[in-house]
Each structure stands twice: as structure tokens, then as C-alpha cells.
Amino acid sequence: MPSMNITIEERTIDQLISALSRMKGKGGVVGNLSVLFLQSGEALRGDDFATYLVALRCLKSSRDALRVMLHATNDEIHVLQEKCLPFTRQRGIQSLPDDILKNVFEIGYETYDNVYWDHTFPVEVSHVNQRFRSTALCTPRIWTNLTNRMPVAQLETFISxxxxxxxxxxxxxWESWKDKSGNTETFFEIAKKHSDRWSSFTYQCDMPEDDDDAPNGYIHPSLSQCRHLTLPWLRTLSCKIDCNDEDDRVPNPEAIFATWNMPELNVTCCNLVFEADSDGLWDFRKLFLVLESWSHLNSLSFQISCFQYTLLVFQSSLQNLTSFNMDVGLEVDMAFITKFFSLVEMPALSSIAIAFRDERGTNVGHIIDTICTTACRYSTLEKFTLDTTRTHCAHHDILYTVASHFPFLQEVSFRGT
Known part of the structure; x- marks a missing residue:
């Protein structure tokens, strides 16, 4: 609070002291707060306006004085809290049991939001103080992210x-064809020795600008030489390639991954985008044979646009699928949409989400009614989401359709304009 001169009348001070004395006399317990500020031994009586006015002025003076004291008290509290904060943090951390502190480190490590530098987290934590260091060294899970950006000594330390x-x-x-240090080869050679512990593998590369650097697409030699790895615990495989869609030099690391033995790797989520001209045909029978072979698949998304009707003559059953999303864009033959739901069995389905993005004014009310008529056989369905903000339909009809076909739903979300 800035320094300033504030004058409080002696009468006001006496009144506050008197009020506090009454409170003290009652042992700090006041049942009726209104008696605190009555004049000593007096009570307001009658309808004398002058008496009321004097009492009101006294109370306002007391209020203003209390505000000054409250402001000064809050300022002092803030100053002291700032001074106490470092001690509070230190004592708070010191009071945590080692097991709790380990869990804090593990949660912080798992939620660290920089995938490119998350290997720096345990190093920074272990340099805070001696206790953090000793706890970090006893927390193996925060030392598990290995990358070829690490110096060899650091890599070996993390593994240990x-x-x-x-x-x-x-x-x-990324631009590693320019790297002549050989660090990537060394990294992969060391990491391979512990391949029986890999649970996640991420491969990232981009395309060189000069064909002389990689005339047939770029795949690092260290990866090309590992075509028969056995990875018994690998559950996450990610491949990120930054290239032009029209570039015929796109690398093909899938051919290498296909030779790896990964018994625990299962597809749980699939997002399919279909775009074709009027002559384009998709073999959905083969597609769903593949989807059926993924026994752990629980989420499937279709994004369809510029797609004409294909004769569907297959039956499929996705036994463990719990979530299905369909995004319908421009120039899609709606006969395909309505036919689809009658051919695919999803006995464990709990969530359906459908969005229409056809802005040409197509009325999708009949299509939604047909979908609901077919999909109501999914007795495990709990959630239904519909988005018609970019198309035309009668909203009251849709709500009635959903309510009449799915009386067992727990959650319904509808967006429309």
C-alpha cells in the first residue's frame, strides 16, 4: 500500500475499541453482531431522525477505518507470503515421501509437451538439488526416452x-543426410542391443532437396540394415515423413517395418479418407477384410468426399469396435451412406458421430432417418452425435427421429443452423 497520511477520528477509534471490548467480553463469541456498534450503554430508541443520522455517520466512519486497516493488512499479508514462499516450497517438497516424489517426477515426465526435447527433463530435474538428484536416479521411468540427438555418453547413461x-x-x-558425424549409426547400434525393451518407436525424416543426396528416396542406412528386428514389447509405431505428395522419391520405411517381429503391436484406431472422381471405385470387401483382421480395433473414422456410389456386396463384422465416425463431404452419393450401415455389424458399438459438409442445400433428413432405422440395432449404443451445420434439414424432424429410434441413449449431441 503506498505511503499516505490517513486521519481517523478519535471518536471512531474509541467506537472500534468499544466494539472489540464487547466481543472480548463475550469470549470472542458474538451471537448478535448488531450489538457491537451500539453506543456504550445506549440503544437507539424512538423515531428521532437526528439520532439515527448521528449513529449512521458513526458506523460509516467505523466502516471506512476498517477498510483502511483491511487494506493495510492485505498488503502486509502479501509481502510476508512472498517472503515465506521459497521456504514453504522447500519444506513442502522436503516433507514429501520419496515414493510420492518419484510419482511426481514420472507424471511430469509423461506430460512433458515437447517431444523433441523430452529427454532433457530428467537432466534438468536432477540438477535442482541433491535430494532431487538422488530421487531422479532412483526413478528409472524418467530415463527411458532415447533419441539420436543425444551424445553417445548421455545415451549410455540413460540406458543404465x-x-x-x-x-x-x-x-x-531431419536433414540427417548432411550429418557426417556417424552419430545416428552409433545410436542405432547401441539402441538395438536393448530392442527387447522397446515399447515405442518413432521414425521421422524429410526429403533432401538434391537428387544426388538421395536419388531413390531417403532412408537412413542404419534403418535399412535392420530388417529383422524382434521387438517383443513394441506397442507404438510412428512414421512421420515430410515430403511433397507429388514427389516420386518418397521413402518407403514400411517395407522395413513389415519385416520386424512385433507381436504386441495392434491397430486400435483407424482414420480413412476417401476421395475419388466419378470413375473411382473402391474395393470395400478387401478393405473390411483387413479391418476385421485387426482384432484390437476400437475406433474407426471415415472421411468421404467426391465419392460416387459403389455396389456394395459384402458383409462385415467389427467385433470390438466401440466408436465410429463418418464425415460426409461434397459430391457423395448418399445411397452409399445408407447402404453402409446395413452391411457392417458392430456389436460392441457405444458411440456414433456423423457430420454432413454438403453446402449445396441437400436435405439429409431422409438419409438420417434411414441411418437411424438401420443403426438402432446396435443395442450397446450410448452416445449419438450429429452435425448438420453445413447442410439443410428440418431440425425438429431429426430430433424426433433420434429420440424414437434410440430411446436407450445416454447422451445426444446435435449441431445445426
Missing amino acids: RSKATELSIFLDL
């Missing part, structure tokens, strides 16, 4: 400190 926990491998080959 990670004990026997599962490892996440991040192979960053």
Missing part, C-alpha cells in the same frame, strides 16, 4: 539409469 524398464526410441532423421 532406466534399469529394465521399457524404452521409447525416437529416430530423428
Whole structure:
């Protein structure tokens, strides 16, 4: 609070002291707060306006004085809190048991939002103080992210400190054809020795600008030489390639991954985008044979645009699918949409989301009614989401249709204009 001169009348001070004395006399317990500010031994009586006015002025003076005291008290509290904060933090952390502190480190590590530098987290934590260091060294899970950006000594240190926990491998080959240090080869050679602990593998690369650097697309030699790895615990495989869609030099690391033995790797989520001209035909029978072979598939999304009707003569059953999303864009033959739901069995389905993005004014009310008529056989369905903001339909009809076909739903979301 800025320094300033504030004058409080002696009468007001006496009144506040008197009020506090009454409170003290009652042992700090006041049942009726209104008696605190009555004149000593007096009570307001009658309808004397002058008496009321004097009492009102006294109370306002007391209020203003209390505001000054409250402001000064809050300022002092803020100053003291700032001074106490470092001690509070230190004592608070010191009071945590080692097991709790380990869990804090693990949660912080798992939620660290920079995939390119998350291997720096345990290093920074272990440099805070001696206790943090000793706890970090006894927390193997925060030392499990390995990347070829690490110096060899740091890589070996991380592997040693990670004990026997599962490892996440991040192979960053961004412009690595320019790297002549051989660090990537060394990294992969060391990491391969612990392939039985890999639970996650991420491969990232971009395309060189000069054909002389990579005339047939760029795949790092260290990856090309590992065509028969056995990865018993790998559950996450990610491949990120930055290139022009029209570039015929696009690398093909899938051919290498296909030779890896990964018994725990299962597809759980699939997003399919269909775009075709009027002559384009898709073999959905083969597609759904593949989808059926993924026994752990629980989420499937279709995004369809510029798509004409294809004769559907197949039956499919996705036994473990719990979530299905369909995004319908421009120039889609709606006969395909209505036919689809009658051919695919999804006995475990709990959530359906459908969005229409056809802005030509197509009335999708009949289509939605047909979909609901077919999809109501999914007795496990709990959630239905519909988005018609970019198309035309009668909203009251849709709400009635959904309510009449799905009386067992727990959640319905509808967006429309």
C-alpha cells in the first residue's frame, strides 16, 4: 500500500475499541453482531431522525477505518507470503515421501509437451538439488526416452539409469543426410542391443532437396540394415515423413517395418479418407477384410468426399469396435451412406458421430432417418452425435427421429443452423 497520511477520528477509534471490548467480553463469541456498534450503554430508541443520522455517520466512519486497516493488512499479508514462499516450497517438497516424489517426477515426465526435447527433463530435474538428484536416479521411468540427438555418453547413461524398464526410441532423421558425424549409426547400434525393451518407436525424416543426396528416396542406412528386428514389447509405431505428395522419391520405411517381429503391436484406431472422381471405385470387401483382421480395433473414422456410389456386396463384422465416425463431404452419393450401415455389424458399438459438409442445400433428413432405422440395432449404443451445420434439414424432424429410434441413449449431441 503506498505511503499516505490517513486521519481517523478519535471518536471512531474509541467506537472500534468499544466494539472489540464487547466481543472480548463475550469470549470472542458474538451471537448478535448488531450489538457491537451500539453506543456504550445506549440503544437507539424512538423515531428521532437526528439520532439515527448521528449513529449512521458513526458506523460509516467505523466502516471506512476498517477498510483502511483491511487494506493495510492485505498488503502486509502479501509481502510476508512472498517472503515465506521459497521456504514453504522447500519444506513442502522436503516433507514429501520419496515414493510420492518419484510419482511426481514420472507424471511430469509423461506430460512433458515437447517431444523433441523430452529427454532433457530428467537432466534438468536432477540438477535442482541433491535430494532431487538422488530421487531422479532412483526413478528409472524418467530415463527411458532415447533419441539420436543425444551424445553417445548421455545415451549410455540413460540406458543404465532406466534399469529394465521399457524404452521409447525416437529416430530423428531431419536433414540427417548432411550429418557426417556417424552419430545416428552409433545410436542405432547401441539402441538395438536393448530392442527387447522397446515399447515405442518413432521414425521421422524429410526429403533432401538434391537428387544426388538421395536419388531413390531417403532412408537412413542404419534403418535399412535392420530388417529383422524382434521387438517383443513394441506397442507404438510412428512414421512421420515430410515430403511433397507429388514427389516420386518418397521413402518407403514400411517395407522395413513389415519385416520386424512385433507381436504386441495392434491397430486400435483407424482414420480413412476417401476421395475419388466419378470413375473411382473402391474395393470395400478387401478393405473390411483387413479391418476385421485387426482384432484390437476400437475406433474407426471415415472421411468421404467426391465419392460416387459403389455396389456394395459384402458383409462385415467389427467385433470390438466401440466408436465410429463418418464425415460426409461434397459430391457423395448418399445411397452409399445408407447402404453402409446395413452391411457392417458392430456389436460392441457405444458411440456414433456423423457430420454432413454438403453446402449445396441437400436435405439429409431422409438419409438420417434411414441411418437411424438401420443403426438402432446396435443395442450397446450410448452416445449419438450429429452435425448438420453445413447442410439443410428440418431440425425438429431429426430430433424426433433420434429420440424414437434410440430411446436407450445416454447422451445426444446435435449441431445445426
